[in-house]
Amino acid sequence: MRTNASTVVKVFSVLATGTLALTACGGGSSTDGGSPAADGNELGLVTPGTLTVCSDIPYPPFEFEENGEYTGYDMDLIREIATGMGLETQIQDVGFDALQSGVVLASGQCDIGASAMTITEEREENLDFSEPYYDSLQSLLVPADSDIKAIGDLAGKSVGVQQGTTGEAYTRENVPADTEVRAYPSDAELFPALQSGGVDAVLQDLPVNLGHLEGGKYEIVEEYPTDESYGFAVKEEGSEALLEAVNAELAELRDSGKYQEIYDKYFTQ
Numbered sequence: 001m002r003t004n005a006s007t008v009v010k011v012f013s014v015l016a017t018g019t020l021a022l023t024a025c026g027g028g029s030s031t032d033g034g035s036p037a038a039d040g041n042e043l044g045l046v047t048p049g050t051l052t053v054c055s056d057i058p059y060p061p062f063e064f065e066e067n068g069e070y071t072g073y074d075m076d077l078i079r080e081i082a083t084g085m086g087l088e089t090q091i092q093d094v095g096f097d098a099l100q101s102g103v104v105l106a107s108g109q110c111d112i113g114a115s116a117m118t119i120t121e122e123r124e125e126n127l128d129f130s131e132p133y134y135d136s137l138q139s140l141l142v143p144a145d146s147d148i149k150a151i152g153d154l155a156g157k158s159v160g161v162q163q164g165t166t167g168e169a170y171t172r173e174n175v176p177a178d179t180e181v182r183a184y185p186s187d188a189e190l191f192p193a194l195q196s197g198g199v200d201a202v203l204q205d206l207p208v209n210l211g212h213l214e215g216g217k218y219e220i221v222e223e224y225p226t227d228e229s230y231g232f233a234v235k236e237e238g239s240e241a242l243l244e245a246v247n248a249e250l251a252e253l254r255d256s257g258k259y260q261e262i263y264d265k266y267f268t269q
Contacts, residue, residue, distance in 0.1 A: 051082040054110035056096035062116040081249040102126035105235040113233035129231030138224040139206040160199035
């Protein structure tokens with residue numbers, strides 16, 4: 001869903017590091033216990049002492065629920081960032097459209113969006129983004145016995161996408177004119193549509209499609225470089241201190257090797 005990474009300088013003195021443990025129930029919110037943040041709410045948080053995070057769940061391997069807990073690449077990173085800032089963490093499951101448009105951030109529902117969101121000029125009209133934390137590709141997923149071997153083979157066929165994403169935009173710009181593009185709210189509806197034959201193919205982020213191969217039942221026939229980088233999103237006005245603190249923590253995670261450890265957990269075979 002979701003230009004290029006630049007060198008991050010630690011420009012904000014972060015709050016004391018605390019211990020963090022996340023518990024969650026599907027579709028709701030969860031609170032992690034950590035060290036209390038300093039009084040005064042210098043970061044302008046919705047709830048002082050707590051980093052309230054909005055994410056569109058599920059979207060594995062970036063965010064999903066496992067054993068009653070929200071987990072995934074984004075979730076692990078944002079927990080480490082909150083820990084370094086001495087904050088508790090609350091996770092809220094929201095629709096991607098409301099997140100990428102900036103609505104849930106501007107309304108004060110959450111402090112930050114962590115949802116495999118690509119940094120784009122259009123989104124930057126309503127949001128500010130952290131330094132990039134992941135570079136992605138788009139990909140085309142089909143059943144193993146499909147005669148679709150490339151995007152041009154979608155002529156006269158149907159392809160599923162997640163609505164509001166850069167994958168949807170790429171699909172509509174690049175498929176043959178007679179392709180039927182069907183948009184779904186999330187991967188939770190998108191992949192089942194392919195399984196049931198509701199669509200002939202799925203075009204979305206490569207890491208997500210890699211999770212749907214099911215031992216050879218499905219295959220990725222093409223990958224598309226789109227120069228996409230993901231960033232954590234905050235509201236456009238009033239989150240300057242928070243954004244500086246998040247960027248500082250990202251830099252610290254890279255320097256300490258923790259970022260690479262989390263990356264390898266989800267993306268190294």
